[in-house]
Amino acid sequence: MHTVLLDMVMSLDGFVAGPNNEDGGLHDWYFAPSGNAVFVIDELIQSIGAMILGNQVFGNQPDGWDTPYKVPHFVLTHTPRKPVERGGMTFYFVTDGIESALAQAKEAAGEKLICVAGGASTAQQFLQAGLVDEIQIHLVPVLMGGGLRLFDQSGATKLEQTRVLESPGVTHLRYRMVKE
Amino acid sequence: MHTVLLDMVMSLDGFVAGPNNEDGGLHDWYFAPSGNAVFVIDELIQSIGAMILGNQVFGNQPDGWDTPYKVPHFVLTHTPRKPVERGGMTFYFVTDGIESALAQAKEAAGEKLICVAGGASTAQQFLQAGLVDEIQIHLVPVLMGGGLRLFDQSGATKLEQTRVLESPGVTHLRYRMVKE
Numbered sequence: 001m002h003t004v005l006l007d008m009v010m011s012l013d014g015f016v017a018g019p020n021n022e023d024g025g026l027h028d029w030y031f032a033p034s035g036n037a038v039f040v041i042d043e044l045i046q047s048i049g050a051m052i053l054g055n056q057v058f059g060n061q062p063d064g065w066d067t068p069y070k071v072p073h074f075v076l077t078h079t080p081r082k083p084v085e086r087g088g089m090t091f092y093f094v095t096d097g098i099e100s101a102l103a104q105a106k107e108a109a110g111e112k113l114i115c116v117a118g119g120a121s122t123a124q125q126f127l128q129a130g131l132v133d134e135i136q137i138h139l140v141p142v143l144m145g146g147g148l149r150l151f152d153q154s155g156a157t158k159l160e161q162t163r164v165l166e167s168p169g170v171t172h173l174r175y176r177m178v179k180e
Numbered sequence: 181m182h183t184v185l186l187d188m189v190m191s192l193d194g195f196v197a198g199p200n201n202e203d204g205g206l207h208d209w210y211f212a213p214s215g216n217a218v219f220v221i222d223e224l225i226q227s228i229g230a231m232i233l234g235n236q237v238f239g240n241q242p243d244g245w246d247t248p249y250k251v252p253h254f255v256l257t258h259t260p261r262k263p264v265e266r267g268g269m270t271f272y273f274v275t276d277g278i279e280s281a282l283a284q285a286k287e288a289a290g291e292k293l294i295c296v297a298g299g300a301s302t303a304q305q306f307l308q309a310g311l312v313d314e315i316q317i318h319l320v321p322v323l324m325g326g327g328l329r330l331f332d333q334s335g336a337t338k339l340e341q342t343r344v345l346e347s348p349g350v351t352h353l354r355y356r357m358v359k360e
Contacts, residue, residue, distance in 0.1 A: 012317065154325055
């Protein structure tokens, strides 16, 4: 039984990007981690066996992009495309939806976590389908005032708050979905 | 110089009430506090000198409503009305807007904090006018899936995360507005 973790960075007012798709400092803590952020990032690196992300998140990455997550990545898209190697990882493009991506990620993840890493549309699809087991939100002290919302019509669900860790410039909140 | 604290309960997905204006368990922690919630509520009781709230929040309270905040309350409304006594407190009705309510609250608060206690519309008016100095969010582990959003067009602002306290069923997050 694989655990599906939705792991997202969010502003206090609920956005994953600003009105012009700008980062607005949301990922500053990630690129220069201190305090508990160092532990939280390392924990993700150790525990994730496969990543699922939207094509826009994939496309937004700069040339020469590398991540510490040396696991198979499954990119949701509408256009068939051969797998791509980047930074020692393989990116597989999945055109037949989130259930298919999840099935492939389960094959690849071994005993480890499957991480849904955004963007907002991918996160919402997984939430609406009831496919998320845990949520980790890295809550950043900024009001974006607009942009791309993480939670929108996500459905009503109770959560169990399982961990709260404070770092400079971010709070890491972890929850388990309560499935009744 | 009075500090204006916006103090709100919010679901993880950003709502202060559900699609049918239901509480959805958002205030469970408040009515049966444990852990740090006991301290956080007591701190509010000790530090607040005047409250500002919207008429709907006032109107939503049940008969015989009592609160531990034994300070003057200023209720934003559109209909002139004489002050009302409830539970030993005086509720003053303010028809000429948030700046007037704030001026009256400052007169009443002595050296203490002025607390803006909702609802969402009142909070948004204060945020948009740049009249908030600090924000405390009691973040509740529930996805409402819809309802009344707290942050909507609040304007873009950096915050300083000044305190994170975990309680059973809620996380108390405190921020200072960074005014540049």
